[in-house]
Amino acid sequence: MKKIIIAIDGPAGSGKSTTARLAAERLGYIYIDTGAMYRAVTLAWLRSKLEMSEDILCKLLLNLHIELKPSEQGQRTYLNGEDVSDEIRSIEVTKNVSPVSAVGCVREKLVDMQRELGKNGGVVMDGRDIGTVVLPNADLKIFLIASVDARAMRRTLELKDKGIIESVKEIKEQIITRDLFDSSRDISPLKKAGDAIEIDTSNLTIEEQTEKVVVLAKEIIQKV
Ligand code: CDP
Numbered sequence: 001m002k003k004i005i006i007a008i009d010g011p012a013g014s015g016k017s018t019t020a021r022l023a024a025e026r027l028g029y030i031y032i033d034t035g036a037m038y039r040a041v042t043l044a045w046l047r048s049k050l051e052m053s054e055d056i057l058c059k060l061l062l063n064l065h066i067e068l069k070p071s072e073q074g075q076r077t078y079l080n081g082e083d084v085s086d087e088i089r090s091i092e093v094t095k096n097v098s099p100v101s102a103v104g105c106v107r108e109k110l111v112d113m114q115r116e117l118g119k120n121g122g123v124v125m126d127g128r129d130i131g132t133v134v135l136p137n138a139d140l141k142i143f144l145i146a147s148v149d150a151r152a153m154r155r156t157l158e159l160k161d162k163g164i165i166e167s168v169k170e171i172k173e174q175i176i177t178r179d180l181f182d183s184s185r186d187i188s189p190l191k192k193a194g195d196a197i198e199i200d201t202s203n204l205t206i207e208e209q210t211e212k213v214v215v216l217a218k219e220i221i222q223k224v
Contacts, residue, residue: 002224003029003122005137006217007130010144011179011190013151015201015209019144020126021074022210027124027217032068032117034127034134036077037110038101039088040066044079045100046092058105066113091159091166094174098181101128107187128182131193139220141196142213150202151175 006029008020017033024031041057044064050056067078076085087093100106114134118125125134131141146154152172159166182190192198197216201209 001221003120004139004217004220004224005118005121005135006124006140006142006213007135007138007193007196008124008126008142008144008213009128009131009190009192009196010142011128011151011182012175013155014144014146015154015204015206016126016144018206019142019201019209019213020124022206023213023217024124026210026214029122029124030070030117031075032114032123032125033075033077034110034114034125034130035097036068036075036085036088037066037113038106039093039097040064040077040079040084041106041110042093042097042100043084043088046096052096052099054103054105057100057103061105061109066110068117086162089162091164091174094178098178098185102181102185102187104187111188128190129188131196132191133188136193139224140213140217141193142216143192143196143198144209145198145200146202148172148175148179 008016010016021031041064044060045057048060065080069076069078076083077088111134114125118135131138152168152175156166156168156171199209199212
């Protein structure tokens with residue numbers, strides 16, 4: 001049976017990562033979280049304590065080795081051999097990741113890596129530009145959306161689970177700022193691909209949204 005390529009895009013907190021991970025598990029596919037890669041570059045920049053400029057980021061990238069590896073607890077992210085999976089979810093990284101992701105050389109390097117990871121199929125890749133730029137020939141493209149209040153509430157609870165306490169109001173503001181930045185940047189902005197299927201997850205459970213994606217994927221797998 002052919003192993004297809006599934007692209008899942010959408011704004012922060014729309015449920016991309018959880019849906020992509022669970023759908024990949026059910027289909028026996030590899031899950032690739034491209035946001036984790038942009039977060040790893042952002043962490044490296046924060047650690048460098050240098051100012052944010054295109055020049056500095058491009059130089060910094062030359063010495064960065066980013067890897068995504070599967071593990072019992074899901075995908076882990078490595079930066080120059082160090083497991084940074086938890087650190088890349090910090091508020092500090094989240095606040096800085098959008099401007100870092102808007103820089104041309106950062107996108108070029110990461111998009112190349114992502115295409116390489118996706119080229120053989122059997123993958124569910126999530127991000128902002130997967131269906132539009134990274135894998136425009138994906139067999140199934142999903143665009144997840146949800147109201148900003150639903151997204152802020154989810155993200156606040158997710159952080160609380162990790163022991164990070166932030167108000168819903170603060171998280172909502174961060175999400176609005178990041179959405180605006182991600183959708184208005186010049187290179188590969190967050191936008192729905194013309195042939196993507198939009199799913200509003202505001203009132204769906206994780207199980208329901210995962211099921212929708214898996215059903216759509218199986219329909220395509222049977223045809224190819
Ligand atoms: O999980 P969440 O939606 O908060 O974000 P993420 O998927 O971890 O992505 C973090 C940031 O990386 C996004 O806000 C974008 O600025 C950037 N990103 C991107 O530009 N392109 C992608 N394919 C994935 C993420």
